[in-house]
Amino acid sequence: MSDNEDLQSAEENQEVAPEEQKLTFEEQVETLTAELNKALEEAETHKDVAVRAKAESENIRRRAEREVSNASKFALERFAKEILAVVDSLEKALEHPVEGEAQTSMKEGIELTYKLLIDTLNKFSIEQIDPLGDAFDPGLHEAMVMQESAEHEPNSVMNVIQMGYSLNGRLIRPARVIVAKGKSPEIDEKA
Template sequence: MEKELQQEEVATYKSEEATAEAAEASEQTEPEQVSEQPESEQISEQMEENSELTAAKKRIAELEEKLQELENRYLRLHADFDNFRRRTRLDFEAAEKYRAQSLVTDILPALDNFERALKVKAEDDKTKSILQGMEMVYRSLMDALKKEGVEVIEAVGKPFDPHLHQAVMQVEDSSYEPNTVVEEFQKGYKLKDRVIRPSMVKVSQ
């Protein structure tokens, strides 16, 4: 009887031990089955992160391109402004430098008349007195123009320069070198470095 009880206890112990082992084995295998789900989630998250990273890189490239375009536009505007400022300064300097040009141009015919009148020979004291007064006015005008930078262009005996002289006649004259101004019909004038009116001259061939 005791043997049978012992055998039953051993059988029960073995059965319980087998059940415990089975339970332990089940606990060990379940995590492996459950671990398949987190791995797929990790792949999905990684793909999502890659997609976000690609979108971010694309956005950065677009912003960099827009920034480059804005920088180029800024440089062009800056260059245009510099050119405008330089042209404005040059125009202002030219206007200041040649501010008397219009007045000088208007006065030149009067100077021509003075010069023609002063070539008249005085036959009496009254005429001499008038000519002296005209000469004083003429000199005053020339002094005032000289202060503004007006100069008479030298002509007779000088090599012909198409920028300074206007040839209206050509003659053969052995006393002058070829292409030399031999006579001046009308004086030419410069305002500083700008020709207001070229000299009207006769040139040797």
């Protein structure tokens, strides 16, 4: 080969080389674009997982706080249920009629003890439910008997057999009540 042929061959190689480089550059752009898209998809997936994990940890934290709060609020529930028997006994003692000065003094002592016990229960958020005259609520009251009454509204509490109690707004014992029902219509015997 002569120098001319070598030079011509070199020029052809140079002409081909930029086209090959151009194709290679385009291929590289496509490859890099595909890799970038794949990385973005993976980043989005990881972001989604991270957001879900954060939300789950927040839910666990809130649930734990609520459980701790409820545990402290309602720790007295078992004790309160047991002490209500004492309250009931004092209420029954106060129902008995008084005969003589000695019994009057004793009743006054029982009344003071009862008031002190109720005040102590209130200090610890144990509230008495006295539904006398209220509409019957099966969520708060336990109907022991239904009686006809012309003096009371139908479906209202006309007498309380045993007081109900709640602890921090949660029912620990329903009030046991007698509920009024409407007077039955008189049947005309002449008919």
